[in-house]
Amino acid sequence: MDISGRHSVMHCLVWLSVILSVLFLHRRAGEAVQASGTALHDGSPQKPVAVVAIIIDDFGDHRSTAEAFLEIDSPLTYSILPGRPMSQWTAKRASAKGREIMLHLPMEPHRYPEHNPGPMAVLSHMSERDIRQTVKDALMSVPGVIGVDNHMGSLITEDPRVMRIVLEELMARRLFYIDSLTTAKSVAYDVGLSLGMHVAKNRVFLDNERRVAYTEQRLKRLGDIALRHGRAIAIGHVARTTAEALQQGIPELEARGVCVVPVSRLVTQEKSP
Ligand SMILES: [Zn+2]
Numbered sequence: 001m002d003i004s005g006r007h008s009v010m011h012c013l014v015w016l017s018v019i020l021s022v023l024f025l026h027r028r029a030g031e032a033v034q035a036s037g038t039a040l041h042d043g044s045p046q047k048p049v050a051v052v053a054i055i056i057d058d059f060g061d062h063r064s065t066a067e068a069f070l071e072i073d074s075p076l077t078y079s080i081l082p083g084r085p086m087s088q089w090t091a092k093r094a095s096a097k098g099r100e101i102m103l104h105l106p107m108e109p110h111r112y113p114e115h116n117p118g119p120m121a122v123l124s125h126m127s128e129r130d131i132r133q134t135v136k137d138a139l140m141s142v143p144g145v146i147g148v149d150n151h152m153g154s155l156i157t158e159d160p161r162v163m164r165i166v167l168e169e170l171m172a173r174r175l176f177y178i179d180s181l182t183t184a185k186s187v188a189y190d191v192g193l194s195l196g197m198h199v200a201k202n203r204v205f206l207d208n209e210r211r212v213a214y215t216e217q218r219l220k221r222l223g224d225i226a227l228r229h230g231r232a233i234a235i236g237h238v239a240r241t242t243a244e245a246l247q248q249g250i251p252e253l254e255a256r257g258v259c260v261v262p263v264s265r266l267v268t269q270e271k272s273p
Pocket of ligand 1: 152
């Protein structure tokens with residue numbers, strides 16, 4: 001990261017602490033933050049009024065696409081699949097740029113094995129011991145992990161027994177968990193809260209359609225949600241269209257007073273709005 005990039009991140013982090021403090025005080029006072037999100041806005045685009053984290057999932061297979069994201073001068077969060085040819089390379093390169101690294105833990109989806117999450121996946125037929133070992137192996141294969149989200153996992157994240165075991169392994173290592181919400185019936189976020197973990201939820205999938213115009217629209221939606229609630233998390237994937245849309249879309253978010261921050265700043269131990 002160059003000096004201007006570092007300065008921009010520091011600027012965001014200072015304002016993030018101000019925004020979260022004000023949100024906390026508002027909640028304590030029983031006041032709702034106004035839907036316009038203008039509580040802190042004094043008309044200057046230099047002062048962020050909301051913060052977002054953007055997680056990019058599915059790193060680990062292709063070096064050239066990873067490089068397209070490494071060129072983006074914004075603190076994106078890299079979620080990396082375990083045991084893939086470029087897993088370690090991507091983690092080291094992204095860490096060297098000061099980016100946060102997450103493990104993108106494969107989990108069994110509905111319609112498995114037609115939909116296959118790949119190697120090192122947590123599967124529903126596994127014993128408790130095998131689940132714990134799978135999580136440990138996956139964590140070992142990606143250096144520098146500070147949190148985890150799920151790759152696929154629509155079946156597993158609906159299963160409180162398996163999720164509890166997975167999350168206990170993460171909690172023992174002081175890792176946070178982001179529920180990707182690949183199913184509306186996911187219990188992962190609530191199980192994490194019940195264990196006292198730091199957790200958060202995905203609010204916006206950025207690239208269900210791999211088109212630049214689609215992802216730019218989703219980034220605008222992310223900005224709307226963040227301005228309403230003060231903060232929001234989005235998930236995108238390793239796709240060239242997503243990288244291109246972010247290059248255009250992040251400066252537009254910043255112009256609206258929405259700052260991109262590393263995802264660890266947005267995880268909490270209490271229920272978010
Ligand atoms: Zn994935």
